[in-house]
Amino acid sequence: MKRIFATLILSFAVIGPVTADDSLYTKQFSTCMDKTGGVTSAMLNCIRAETVIQDAKLNTVYKKLGEQLTLARKNELRAVQRLWIQYRDANCGFYADPDGGTLAIVTGNDCVLEETALRAKELESFLAEY
Numbered sequence: 001m002k003r004i005f006a007t008l009i010l011s012f013a014v015i016g017p018v019t020a021d022d023s024l025y026t027k028q029f030s031t032c033m034d035k036t037g038g039v040t041s042a043m044l045n046c047i048r049a050e051t052v053i054q055d056a057k058l059n060t061v062y063k064k065l066g067e068q069l070t071l072a073r074k075n076e077l078r079a080v081q082r083l084w085i086q087y088r089d090a091n092c093g094f095y096a097d098p099d100g101g102t103l104a105i106v107t108g109n110d111c112v113l114e115e116t117a118l119r120a121k122e123l124e125s126f127l128a129e130y
Contacts, residue, residue, distance in 0.1 A: 024117040025050055040102040047109045051116060058120040065123055068130040088115045 032046035062081060066074045092115060096108025 024054075024114070024121065026053055029053075040106060043106055044109055047106070047113050051109070051113045054113060054117045054120060058116055058123065061120050061123045061127060065127045065130070068127065084119060088112065088119070091115070 092111035
């Protein structure tokens, strides 16, 4: 009984942050997460599917922004984007503590999703200025 209770508490702890900013994510992601029942593998599938969508969005916005910039600014953007990817991967890798169990895996994957969605939104704001 204690194990079931602990699993439920962890599920709510993870589902809360994952869906905290629905404006960043697709409606399909929210629906997918609602259907997981707190099952780790199902949550990871939802997070990974949404990450693919957000990564595609980020790449599209990045490309459009690059087309609007001078060559010098485009080179700056490329350098900054490479550093951002290094940061995201290192930071989110830290969340995915190998000794942290399945919750750490979910948290690490959620980190990649959120950071990617936030970066896409950030680049969209730059694009709006051009």
